[in-house]
Amino acid sequence: MSEVKTTEAQTAAPAAAKPETNKLGLKKLDYQGAPSTLCTGCGHDSITTHIISALYESGIDPYELGKMSGIGCSSKTPAYFSSRSFAFNSVHGRMPAVSTGVKMGNRNLKLLGVSGDGDTASIGIGTFTHLIRRNLPLVYIIENNGVYGLTKGQFSATSERGAKLKSGTVNTHEQIDLCALAIELGCSFVARSFSGDPKQLVPLIKAAFHHPGTAVIDVISPCVTFNNHEGSPRSYDMVKQHNVRLQELGFVEPAEPIQAQYAEGETKEIRMPDGSLLFLKKLDPSSHDVSNKMAALSALHETRASGKILTGMFYINPDSVDFLANQNLPEKPLANLNESDTRPPAEVLARMLEPFA
Amino acid sequence: MSEVKTTEAQTAAPAAAKPETNKLGLKKLDYQGAPSTLCTGCGHDSITTHIISALYESGIDPYELGKMSGIGCSSKTPAYFSSRSFAFNSVHGRMPAVSTGVKMGNRNLKLLGVSGDGDTASIGIGTFTHLIRRNLPLVYIIENNGVYGLTKGQFSATSERGAKLKSGTVNTHEQIDLCALAIELGCSFVARSFSGDPKQLVPLIKAAFHHPGTAVIDVISPCVTFNNHEGSPRSYDMVKQHNVRLQELGFVEPAEPIQAQYAEGETKEIRMPDGSLLFLKKLDPSSHDVSNKMAALSALHETRASGKILTGMFYINPDSVDFLANQNLPEKPLANLNESDTRPPAEVLARMLEPFA
Amino acid sequence: MNPVINDFVLNVATVNGSGSQSSNMIILKALFRMGIPTGGKNLFPSNIAGLPTWFSIRVNRDGYIARKRDIDFTIAMNPATVAEDIREVKPGGVFMYNDDLKFDRALLRNDTINMAVPFRKIVDGVTTAIKMKKFLTNMVYVGLVAELTGIDKEVLRKSAMDQFGKKNASIVEENLKAIEAGAAYAAEHFKNPFPFKVQSMNKTQGKILIDGNTAAAMGLVYGGCTFMSWYPITPSSSLAEAFAGYAAKYRKTADGKNSYSIIQAEDELSAMGMVLGASWTGARAMTTTSGPGISLMSEFAGYSYFAEIPAVVWDVQRAGPSTGLPTRTSQGDISFIATISHGDTKHIMLFPASPQECFDYGQTAFDLAERLQTAVFVLSDLDLGMNYWITDRFQPPTKPFDRGKVMTAETLSTKAAFGRYEDSDGDGIPYRTLPGTKHPMAPYFTRGSGHDEKARYTESNEVYKRVLDRLAKKFNTAKTYVPAPIIENTAGSKVGVIAFGSTDIVMAEVRSQLKKNGVEPSYMRIRAYPFNQDVETFIKSHDRVYVVEQNRDGQMKNLLTAEFSHLAPRLRSVLHYDGLPVYADAVVNPIVAAERGQMN
């Protein structure tokens, strides 16, 4: 992006203690969006709060952020954070396709995609699969409540076999575990978290922005209206009860000083291509090595059978080659190319037509 | 299906040795279809031959077989076998959806789905995923040549990263391994074979017809026109060179006598719900146990890195519960239900309207 | 000033997710059970809770219960819209508001009767359970309205009891107390005569008050639907969920099995694929969706047309284009569906105008689909589908199912040969055999590519043209099978009016107002596409024909123009397309103006 700093006037707060600002000189307030129209207590709203923290702490320039989403309560959330950023609320299940076009059109945009479990695992599973196959650099947050919230609570494809709705309907279908699926498809950054756990989710989101490829974070986000009842495996209580956190997480931006708050030994340090660091302090020595794909898959399959909900970083390969790498794109975004950049000189046309003369 | 035996006259061959017939009294010839319009030497045509063998040996009644396909050279093949069976050549990538409706409409139809790697892994990956999630009883044969044959040889989503077309185009995308994907999605019958290996493929197809759920067989089937060139990982030579066969396979129909041609020890016997038996004689003692999902996944991931092509039965769970089981359908197919079966008596309507009076 | 009897619009402004739906239904039900023609409309937002919602109830002794723009009596419960609600009340109307709301009292108008009600205080008098308070608040206004307008107390109580159905006794008790508290407050504090009163009538005997989607679900149960594949989308989900409920209860076979299968597909494209698979086997298969789903069904719609496979697609239209306004109504999918899918395609459409027709088309749509072996689109809409309408009780259909031309093994054995796409009867409709039919001539290859009369693959130009021509002939034959228009001719009138679907609900009121303006047009309600002879005759016998529809581009008029281009100059559009249901003036004013312009 051009080096022009944001020019709008900072409304200096004379008397009060100088408000905390990030490396861009922005306040956390500057990353707010419009007031949410979701149900009070909805997990999605907490995720929005944690996204705001991650954006603020990472010092991401709102102008360089592209907010992408599909359709659902979850997909409305881009309106509730960083209103200084451009947003594209597309059609149901197609956010990955639109995001691919956006990144090709303007490589300088950092893309944050927000989708629901219906939007991703039901109608959107095809575009999700091929997004990962192409490895587009996109932070892909799935706000997973196990149901279609906006259409009043039908099951989605991620809901557990045997789960029961308030209406009594039982899910008889196989559950899709989006994290295991993403790992199998070759995704190089796969994590799960919980809307109520900022200490885990915020560092994951910050790390995802630095990942060279598609970064999938499946965030369990209870729907208080349709899937928070007694016996629902996705209620706040059940998640809190069964949540097994794999690691303590910390993320340090390239320029940031490393406060050595991580104990030696069990802490794994993952260096991202731009020098930023993701610290993973294992909470259980026996938990798997996040750079071992098969170990990650086994861990997920085992816990699924046990009813436990594993959260944290599952698998990461910081040396992943993202989709842009082999597109050989110019620095200047394709969106800004004009006649001079694209029209070959007149004699080229003559050469082109030669074989047809 | 009703017990009425096929009534059409058997053209008895008086002089020649009485032609071999199956349990239905049909000759192998009765399972032929129209002449193929595929390129001579196309792997798909060999698969068609092996399908005919499997149908004939299993004694499947052509009237009870439903031939389903999408669009591609592979999807044309239902016209080249069992022309006494009804066929539904649908639209690109949607065979699984149409098959689901067909099975619900007439539960007595045995469904054989034939699709290509483009039809399944590119445009059809969404319907493939949800077919498996529902576990519809369908024999799903993927004729996998790594390219779109019918549209003249573009890459499909299953082609290996780094593979090169005759035109020089190199595939930069992650490869989708449909077998590993199927296992991860919960498919309870997953195998890979090769169009040139009837000894492996025929028993697999016969077993698949007896499986209580979706049975996926990914058959490598070289496209002699677009993907059989020097250096193509899918050419006949490469496949023959790198093919690692997991097991010797044998299948015995419920009524059939078991010729004990399987050595003790290394042979695993899998009993299907209807009593038929699939024999798996390990060719390498260290190869994985086909009832262990994670072992199957690891085997696939390891070989993929090695360039070897693993074929045979990967994973099978004969106790799988198919989609029909919890639909509580009547014996009589829904297609045959009429007024008497579906119209509730008049007073039921009065009761229905009661709350609206 | 004596009160207006049985002729006013009550508008309740609340917040969605606050449980106001049951209060509104109790009032609506009570009025209906007093024999007074009443219509209820829910104006709800496209989210789950916390946004403005209005419920309007129109009482009208003459039976005119379509939307009416001016509001006589508003109950303002939502702080976010109180200013707007104040403005919307008709001069001389009543603006009752929750006195606990924070808003600038100076906004209150002096040309309306403003009635402040301390809801919290009244509710506190009824219960101390905080969780209950939110729901009981809405019950209070039931009592207020009943008391002020004179709703029969016993009828109100019965309606309240029905509404609470199987809820536990204590909750029912608390709700009734809240209603009574409201009534008592009104009786005690609003002594002067109330301008809008109700009096029992006998206009709803033997009728029911029901939404189109529920009626359609019942119709599908009786119409023989054995397979439904659907994907959730407003405003169509309630149709699928109602069918699931009724089927579970009333569609068990003798041995307890289900005479149906319902699948919530992964998306609408797969849902339509499943319908074609099930229809191909002979099952009565359908899907229900709205605009965005129809767009995803484009490719399979073309397959259904060319391979001639029956299918029923229920489109509960909403305001488009694109995601549009998911909770607003429109008749905007007509042009798209008429020729949906690439290539020369023409599709059959039905336009139900009442819950009764939603019920009847539960069988009619299948009969037509199986008779004509093609897709039949039933174009309902959010207003007809999700709002409540007075309609005659449905009668169980007696007409046997028309399973169309199906060749069985028995009939085949009497034939020398069989061609799946042979026009053996000359009406363009071939015979089909159902998969599994045990006869050597039965099996055929179904494909969306070029095929001849024997369903064999062909790229021959003659055969391809022959098939396209037969399909055109078949579409023409459909004219004799689809429901004919309903025509009420005014002898000698040079002016005609055409409407269809839910617009019909306002047409009685429109025609009566037109009459007062000296315009007495003939009226034709179109019920299906393709148009049969009567449609042409109607247009031909009038000089000026106004086509009234709820879309911007005059989509029905364009279809009529294309079909009867020689009569096109007679057709004029009257269009209403703001997402809210059409109201009488929106139709009367343009027609009167045009006719006046005509005269001088």
Add this chain to the structure above:
Amino acid sequence: MNPVINDFVLNVATVNGSGSQSSNMIILKALFRMGIPTGGKNLFPSNIAGLPTWFSIRVNRDGYIARKRDIDFTIAMNPATVAEDIREVKPGGVFMYNDDLKFDRALLRNDTINMAVPFRKIVDGVTTAIKMKKFLTNMVYVGLVAELTGIDKEVLRKSAMDQFGKKNASIVEENLKAIEAGAAYAAEHFKNPFPFKVQSMNKTQGKILIDGNTAAAMGLVYGGCTFMSWYPITPSSSLAEAFAGYAAKYRKTADGKNSYSIIQAEDELSAMGMVLGASWTGARAMTTTSGPGISLMSEFAGYSYFAEIPAVVWDVQRAGPSTGLPTRTSQGDISFIATISHGDTKHIMLFPASPQECFDYGQTAFDLAERLQTAVFVLSDLDLGMNYWITDRFQPPTKPFDRGKVMTAETLSTKAAFGRYEDSDGDGIPYRTLPGTKHPMAPYFTRGSGHDEKARYTESNEVYKRVLDRLAKKFNTAKTYVPAPIIENTAGSKVGVIAFGSTDIVMAEVRSQLKKNGVEPSYMRIRAYPFNQDVETFIKSHDRVYVVEQNRDGQMKNLLTAEFSHLAPRLRSVLHYDGLPVYADAVVNPIVAAERGQMN
């Protein structure tokens, strides 16, 4: 009987996958380079190898090179179709056949000149390499044709050399020898004068012989296309693959980077989603597909219309509906695309009629899409796209790109406020800001749901109607931007003829034949939808206007009827829709018959 000069149809009947394509191109190229107007059509099957394929070359001194039904000179190389090929030759025509074919010689007709040629023997004289034989066999007929019709030997040699391009010398040598062997055989065995001769002319100076898809690919390179997402489908793949080839060669930036990105998407639905994403950022993004792909793009087409995002969609139409005839042509997607997607949508269509226009629209389509901020559909077809046409050399476009109304950070800072959907200029077209624009007023929320002028979410009925009305105004504004029709008026004529797209190729021949029948109609070629004033004026100034199109339902006529309903009665359809390109008689006969009926 002296020979016919420069006026015959040569038809080569072979099997696909046998390499006949290069032989046919050598003949076609040679004739073209002799300055003789020539057209080549490939009639190929929807599989890869082994099925019947015909290549027809029409030579016509007057430049009439559209399809002509009768065949003067057939070369039968395919045993499977020899009987049919014999029947199809015009009486007095030449039936040359490969004598090695097994067929009943009694079928040969006595009213045609039958010439048996022992291909195997001739080829055996040229090579012993079995693999080469199959390919050399087809080269033999190049020599035969050249010798018999008098194709200039040097020109033929040059064309053969060009055709073999970079193949290795020995292969080129063998091919040339096979050609010469064919010529020698003809010279030696067919001494009597051949009925069809060619003579050099000067009608192709400075011209080129090219297919529409390749021309379009070149046009996209010069039109500034920077993003293409596509999915393989006949007959559109060659457009995408040609663009990929030219872009790789000619679209490198100074530092060797690509000034474009091409993605083969997983399906057409995703491809259209990618186009919208890239267009939204400001890139010139497009996709190319055929009918089935267009159906899958329905939902996103509605999004592009309602959220006003530019997009270019190239539809190389094929015979539908459904899978239809993938290798046959039609103009059957017009009605579907005009109002594609649910709700009130109207879309811009361009109808290129020549490779020249395919080239020009490579920029025009983007200029329109970015100016009008909506999807622009370019309706080419298999005939125009995949067959070979003589056309003027394309000139490099000089007209600057029209990037439409884009508000930059600089222009924003001069504004008090900015609303993405504000109609600030009154032409219905708002200004957009591109993502990444660093100005506080720049960012806005793009959605397919209800939005106001500031792109804020709203469900207000007034705002919704206002937006729909502005979109209608914008579509009207489009009339002044889209290419106007090309009109050739015949002074005083009461009869008009309308055609568009590839049908135009036959119109010169049609008009000359009509003239011979005493009918001299004015001719209008429509180039775009919506129709501008000239289209109305043309219809108005004629009593009877025949709309010629290659679809069954008269789709363009229906659009004209809906647009100008007051003129509808003047419009009549002339339809040709059997999957093969239209030929002169198919248009002349019905018009002459109608006009004759008119007179008495």
